[in-house]
Amino acid sequence: MLDIIKALLIQIGNFELDFASSGRTAAKKLLAQQYDLLITDNLMPEVSGSDLVEFWRRRERTKEHTEGVKIKILMLTSVIDDIPEDIKDSIDAHLAKGCTVEELSNVLKICLPQIE
Numbered sequence: 322m323l324d325i326i327k328a329l330l331i332q333i334g335n336f337e338l339d340f341a342s343s344g345r346t347a348a349k350k351l352l353a354q355q356y357d358l359l360i361t362d363n364l365m366p367e368v369s370g371s372d373l374v375e376f377w378r379r380r381e382r383t384k385e386h387t388e389g390v391k392i393k394i395l396m397l398t399s400v401i402d403d404i405p406e407d408i409k410d411s412i413d414a415h416l417a418k419g420c421t422v423e424e425l426s427n428v429l430k431i432c433l434p435q436i437e
Contacts (some may be wrong), residue, residue, distance in 0.1 A: 322395065322418050326360060329425060334435065344368025348376055351392075357400045360395045360430050361416075363404070369403045372397055393432040 323340075330336045339356070341347035345367040351359070359377065363370035374394055381391050393413040398404060404415050412427045 326425065329422060329429065333426065333429070334433065336433075337409070342366070344370065344373045347373055349381075350353060351377055356392050358393045358395065358429075360397065362397045368373050374408045374411050395428060395432055 330338060339350060339363060340356070341350055343378060344361075347359070347361065347365070348368060348370060350356075352382055359373075361370040361373055365373070368376075375397065377392070377394070394411065396408075396415045397418050398411045400417050405411070405434040414432055416424060
């Protein structure tokens with residue numbers, strides 16, 4: 322799925338892409354740099370996608386390390402109904418990992434309005 326997302330983002334826009342192998346690494350990167358979109362898997366090592374979302378949205382609410390900018394969050398899950406209830410309102414979009422390229426493209430266009 323990661324390769325499909327990467328290829329699609331390269332194809333549809335001029336984006337700088339960054340990757341993290343764990344939720345802990347992703348949190349460190351979020352603190353160090355500004356991003357437009359966070360795509361996270363709910364099942365990640367060390368820190369889950371849900372915990373990462375909660376961590377970042379809490380930072381946004383207190384404006385710590387966010388420069389007042391709210392990033393869009395897309396969560397990937399094994400099945401579409403696998404989003405934890407406590408973070409449903411904190412994500413901008415979600416997709417099941419087996420989604421089609423068209424579904425992914427449509428969601429990316431919603432999350433990144435600069436995509437035509």
